[in-house]
Amino acid sequence: MSEVKTLQNGSGLFGYKFLKYFEIAKVNYFNSSAYLVNLISRSAIVVIRIWIFTQLYKVSYSISGVSEIGGLTVAMVVWSLMMTQSFQTATRPQLSKLIDEEVKSGTLAYSVNRPYSYILFHFSGFIGRSIPNLFINLFIGSLAAIVLVGPIGFGWKALVFGAVLLLFGYILDFFVSLIIGLTAFWVEDTSAFTWIYSKGQLVFGGLILPIALFPDYLQKIAELLPFSQMYYGAARLIVHFDLSLFLQYFATQLIWILFFGVVAYYLFNKGIKHVSVNGG
Amino acid sequence: MSLSTVAKYISLTWEMTKSSILSAMEYRVSFLVQVFGMLVNDIALVAIWLIFFQKFPSINGWQFQDTAMLFALTTVNFAIVMIFARGAFEFSKTIARGELDYYLSFPKNVLWHASVSKTDISAIGDLLFGLIIFFFSGDISLEKIGLFAVIGVLTALIFLNFIIITQSITFYVGNFEEAAEQMFHALLGFTLYPQTAFYGALKIIMLTIIPAFFIATLPVQLIQKFNLEFFLILLGFWILTTIIATIIFRRGLRRYESGNLINVKM
Known part of the structure; x- marks a missing residue:
C-alpha cells in the first residue's frame, strides 16, 4: 500500500518506478533462501570441491618446488578458486534455461505486456536469487578454506574494488545468459550453447585453474576474453590487490558489457516481433 | 535369474533405447546440436588439463596421457548409463511425484523398466568423445580395446x-x-582431476560415500596395467553395490504410495 500512496501523492515517481524491481529481487531472494536442505547439500559439494583443490595444488606446488606462481601462493589459489566457484554457482538456476523455457512455452508473451521492462525484470530476479546463495556459499567456502589452507589477509581496498568487479561481472554474465536464452526464438535447442558457455567459463574463467597460472601468452588472451571478466577478475583482485590490474579488468568488463548489452537489446527487440498473443 | 532371462532383458533394453534414439532423430537439427554440442563441451574439459600439465607436467607420476585415459573411460561409462538408463537419474522425481504407478502395471521388472524408459541424446556425444580420445591416447592393441570395453561396461x-x-x-x-x-x-x-593428488580423509570419501575410486582411479590403472587381483576387487565392488541397490530399491518400493495420477503415455 505504501507504494500506492507515494504514487498518489505525486512525489517519488522515480522511486516508485524502481521500487517494483526491488520487490522482484526481494521475492526471488526469499524464494531462494526457503529451501534450506537444498542449500546445505549444495554447500557440502562446495566443501568437497575446495578440499580437492587444496590437495591438488598443495601436491602440484610441492612437486614444482616453488611457493609462489604468478604472484599466487597455494592458499591464494585455493581462496581465489573458492570465490570464483561461489560467485558462479550462486546464479543457479541458469538464467539462459529460464528464458529459453519462457520463449518456448510462450509465457514471454504475457510478461512483455506487463508494465515493466522484461530485461530489468529478469535482471532483478537474477540478482535477488543470487544474493542468498552467494552469502551461504562464501560463508561455507571461507570456513572450509580457513580449515584447509588457513586465512589470508585482504584489506578493505581489495574487498571494495573486488565487489565492484563482481557486480559488473554479474551484469556481464546476465547479458550473455540472456542472449543464449533469447536464441530460442530462432533455434530449437539452446542447451548446446549453454554447455559451451559454461565450459568457456570453466577453462578461461579461473574456476579450476587460476589464469595467473596459465602460460604467459595464454594468460594475455584469457584476460581479454569475457569469461575471465565475470568472476575471476573479482576473486583475483581480492586475494592479491593491484590497482593497475583493477583498471585493466574494469575497462575490459565495461567494453564487454556494452557489447553484449547492445546485442541482447537488439535480439530481444527482434525476437519480440515473433511473438503473437492469441489470448485465452 | 536364468541366462535366457538376462538375454531377453538385454535385447529389450537395446530395442527400447533404439526406439528412443530413432524418435529423437526425427528432430534432426536438435539431435545433431545436442550430440556435437556435447562433443565440443568435452573437448573444452580436456583443454583445461592441457594447460594445467604445461605448468605441472607430472602429479605424483600422473601425466596428461593418464588424464586422457581417465576422460576416455569416464565419458564412456557415463554415456553408457545415460544412453541406456537415463530414467534411473530421475527416480527421485518420479517417486516424489507418485509417477512410478505407470511402471507397476507392467509384467517386467520395475527397476529395469523405469531405468531404461529414457535416453539422454547428448550422451551420444560423450560416447563419441570417449572413443575418439581412447584411440588417440597412446599405443592401442586388440587386448587393450577388449579391456577398455569390459571395464567401461563394468564401471x-x-x-x-x-x-x-x-x-x-x-x-x-x-x-x-x-x-x-x-x-x-x-x-x-572427482573424476576430473589427477587421481594421484588425493590422500587422507578425502581418499576415504572416494572409497565409500562417493565411490570415484571404483569408477575412475582403479579402472584407469587396470586398463594401463592389468592386474587380476584389482580386477576381482572391481568385480566384487560391482556385486556388492548391485546387492545394496536392489535391496534399497525393493524395500523402498514397499513404502511407495501412489500419487493416484492418471497419466497418458503417448
Whole structure:
C-alpha cells in the first residue's frame, strides 16, 4: 500500500518506478533462501570441491618446488578458486534455461505486456536469487578454506574494488545468459550453447585453474576474453590487490558489457516481433 | 535369474533405447546440436588439463596421457548409463511425484523398466568423445580395446548402482532430489582431476560415500596395467553395490504410495 500512496501523492515517481524491481529481487531472494536442505547439500559439494583443490595444488606446488606462481601462493589459489566457484554457482538456476523455457512455452508473451521492462525484470530476479546463495556459499567456502589452507589477509581496498568487479561481472554474465536464452526464438535447442558457455567459463574463467597460472601468452588472451571478466577478475583482485590490474579488468568488463548489452537489446527487440498473443 | 532371462532383458533394453534414439532423430537439427554440442563441451574439459600439465607436467607420476585415459573411460561409462538408463537419474522425481504407478502395471521388472524408459541424446556425444580420445591416447592393441570395453561396461554398472542407491533414498526421506543430484555431481567432480593428488580423509570419501575410486582411479590403472587381483576387487565392488541397490530399491518400493495420477503415455 505504501507504494500506492507515494504514487498518489505525486512525489517519488522515480522511486516508485524502481521500487517494483526491488520487490522482484526481494521475492526471488526469499524464494531462494526457503529451501534450506537444498542449500546445505549444495554447500557440502562446495566443501568437497575446495578440499580437492587444496590437495591438488598443495601436491602440484610441492612437486614444482616453488611457493609462489604468478604472484599466487597455494592458499591464494585455493581462496581465489573458492570465490570464483561461489560467485558462479550462486546464479543457479541458469538464467539462459529460464528464458529459453519462457520463449518456448510462450509465457514471454504475457510478461512483455506487463508494465515493466522484461530485461530489468529478469535482471532483478537474477540478482535477488543470487544474493542468498552467494552469502551461504562464501560463508561455507571461507570456513572450509580457513580449515584447509588457513586465512589470508585482504584489506578493505581489495574487498571494495573486488565487489565492484563482481557486480559488473554479474551484469556481464546476465547479458550473455540472456542472449543464449533469447536464441530460442530462432533455434530449437539452446542447451548446446549453454554447455559451451559454461565450459568457456570453466577453462578461461579461473574456476579450476587460476589464469595467473596459465602460460604467459595464454594468460594475455584469457584476460581479454569475457569469461575471465565475470568472476575471476573479482576473486583475483581480492586475494592479491593491484590497482593497475583493477583498471585493466574494469575497462575490459565495461567494453564487454556494452557489447553484449547492445546485442541482447537488439535480439530481444527482434525476437519480440515473433511473438503473437492469441489470448485465452 | 536364468541366462535366457538376462538375454531377453538385454535385447529389450537395446530395442527400447533404439526406439528412443530413432524418435529423437526425427528432430534432426536438435539431435545433431545436442550430440556435437556435447562433443565440443568435452573437448573444452580436456583443454583445461592441457594447460594445467604445461605448468605441472607430472602429479605424483600422473601425466596428461593418464588424464586422457581417465576422460576416455569416464565419458564412456557415463554415456553408457545415460544412453541406456537415463530414467534411473530421475527416480527421485518420479517417486516424489507418485509417477512410478505407470511402471507397476507392467509384467517386467520395475527397476529395469523405469531405468531404461529414457535416453539422454547428448550422451551420444560423450560416447563419441570417449572413443575418439581412447584411440588417440597412446599405443592401442586388440587386448587393450577388449579391456577398455569390459571395464567401461563394468564401471558403468557400478555408476548406475550408485545412481539407483542415491535416488532411491527418496522412498525413505521424502525429498532427496537435489541432494541425490549433488552427490552425482560430486562423483563426476572427482573424476576430473589427477587421481594421484588425493590422500587422507578425502581418499576415504572416494572409497565409500562417493565411490570415484571404483569408477575412475582403479579402472584407469587396470586398463594401463592389468592386474587380476584389482580386477576381482572391481568385480566384487560391482556385486556388492548391485546387492545394496536392489535391496534399497525393493524395500523402498514397499513404502511407495501412489500419487493416484492418471497419466497418458503417448
